[in-house]
Amino acid sequence: GENVEQHPSTLSVQEGDSAVIKCTYSDSASNYFPWYKQELGKRPQLIIDIRSNVGEKKDQRIAVTLNKTAKHFSLHITETQPEDSAVYFCAASIGAQKLVFGQGTRLTINP
Amino acid sequence: EAGVAQSPRYKIIEKRQSVAFWCNPISGHATLYWYQQILGQGPKLLIQFQNNGVVDDSQLPKDRFSAERLKGVDSTLKIQPAKLEDSAVYLCASSLRTGSGGELFFGEGSRLTVL
16 A cells, blocks of 8 residues: 655754654655655745655755665755754655655754 | 745634635646645645646545635635544645656645644
């Protein structure tokens, strides 16, 4: 079935350290994997995405890696800052048109 | 560029009452989505429109939820009658194109509390 599993559900790291959030998906035909950030009380916003024809993508302090064989992808945030505290959602495309979201990871950056 | 507009932002009703939410997508965006986000969970797709046609409504509880997108622009989502488990934030989103790779732009959401 259509399923995206996300781990961990909560993550606490010291400011300046790295954070890694992992997701697995079930549909081998999935080819688009975005990550959204949702700050408290605000709307989710796209922070980075990756397509199935590449294995890694970086944008300043954030990067996403994709392992199509294992059907998992990860978000990496380096040199974390207090403003990185938020809930992060991964998502995977299902079929040609649908996007299914993971359950979310609440990231807390401790000063 | 104006974002996705939703109203009302907050609504409190009693169970068995009805409620309607409105969404105005970003101008020119053909695809419109309604997601339900229960506290502590990820957004769950309820219905997806391409222009004014339904692309996917497989997870819409059709006995109580209905949605329409007249003229392919604004959309309304209605719940009648509401149940306690419908308490959630209802997020509307739009994208320029459907399918894989279209960034979703979300509205602020409509928070529903059913008592």
